[in-house]
Amino acid sequence: MTILDVAKVVAGYGAAEEILKEASITVDAGEIVTIIGPNGAGKSTLLKLVAGLVPVRRGTVQFGGRDVTGLDALGRSATGISFVPQERNVFGTLTVADNLLISAYHDRAKAVSRRETMYERYPLLAEKRKALARTLSGGQRQILAMAMGLMSAPKMLLLDEPTAGLSPKAADALFDAITALNREGMPILMVEQHAVEALEISTRGYVLVTGRNAANGPGPALAADPEIRPLFLGG
Numbered sequence: 001m002t003i004l005d006v007a008k009v010v011a012g013y014g015a016a017e018e019i020l021k022e023a024s025i026t027v028d029a030g031e032i033v034t035i036i037g038p039n040g041a042g043k044s045t046l047l048k049l050v051a052g053l054v055p056v057r058r059g060t061v062q063f064g065g066r067d068v069t070g071l072d073a074l075g076r077s078a079t080g081i082s083f084v085p086q087e088r089n090v091f092g093t094l095t096v097a098d099n100l101l102i103s104a105y106h107d108r109a110k111a112v113s114r115r116e117t118m119y120e121r122y123p124l125l126a127e128k129r130k131a132l133a134r135t136l137s138g139g140q141r142q143i144l145a146m147a148m149g150l151m152s153a154p155k156m157l158l159l160d161e162p163t164a165g166l167s168p169k170a171a172d173a174l175f176d177a178i179t180a181l182n183r184e185g186m187p188i189l190m191v192e193q194h195a196v197e198a199l200e201i202s203t204r205g206y207v208l209v210t211g212r213n214a215a216n217g218p219g220p221a222l223a224a225d226p227e228i229r230p231l232f233l234g235g
């Protein structure tokens with residue numbers, strides 16, 4: 001069952017040229033889908049468009065069988081789409097506990113119990129609950145950002161380069177956390193620079209080049225594709 005259907009979207013910033021030029025992607029229930037491609041291809045723009053942060057000029061976005069093209073970021077969030085940005089994704093001067101609490105602003109009555117669920121799921125957040133978010137390591141911060149994204153009990157998670165700037169060990173741990181979350185049924189759409197590792201845990205992948213679809217297929221097959229690999233995956 002398709003839960004996200006992005007069809008031939010055209011989008012850009014201000015009056016500048018179009019960045020996305022009829023790009024299309026789908027995400028089915030239970031999938032991890034990864035978007036890869038060269039720098040500036042529009043990968044993050046596509047993710048932000050799904051989150052409602054970049055307006056759609058042409059094309060459509062359907063989520064859960066409903067046309068959400070005209071909804072802004074708050075409206076998309078209310079339908080169950082949760083976006084975890086690449087940068088500035090936690091409040092550094094707030095504690096881990098408060099970062100989680102304020103992320104359930106849609107549903108304050110459930111905030112405390114959901115935070116307990118996050119502590120059970122990610123024990124390091126329970127250990128660090130009183131620590132200021134700015135004192136966390138890069139990997140811990142990304143786990144917090146993902147947990148914040150889950151505090152609204154979303155139906156799909158969007159992750160923008162979750163392993164950017166992490167050590168290989170921390171990146172592996174994060175990919176494990178992403179896989180574990182997906183195994184529980186959470187559909188995930190992500191953009192990743194660590195393309196091989198990301199595709200290997202992905203049901204499917206898309207290659208985006210200059211705002212257009214260039215290729216797609218099962219994640220591991222795309223990672224091993226001799227034509228794709230040297231172009232986008234560092235040989």
Ligand SMILES: Nc1ncnc2c1ncn2[C@@H]1O[C@H](COP(=O)(O)OP(=O)(O)OP(=O)(O)O)[C@@H](O)[C@H]1O
Binds near residue numbers: 040045191
């Ligand atoms: N807020 C913005 N205002 C104007 N132009 C922007 C903005 N954000 C991105 N762009 C431009 O849009 C183009 C696509 O950027 P985007 O971040 O979507 O690419 P990307 O494929 O995610 O690349 P990267 O891997 O380098 O992050 C780039 O030319 C970028 O400079």
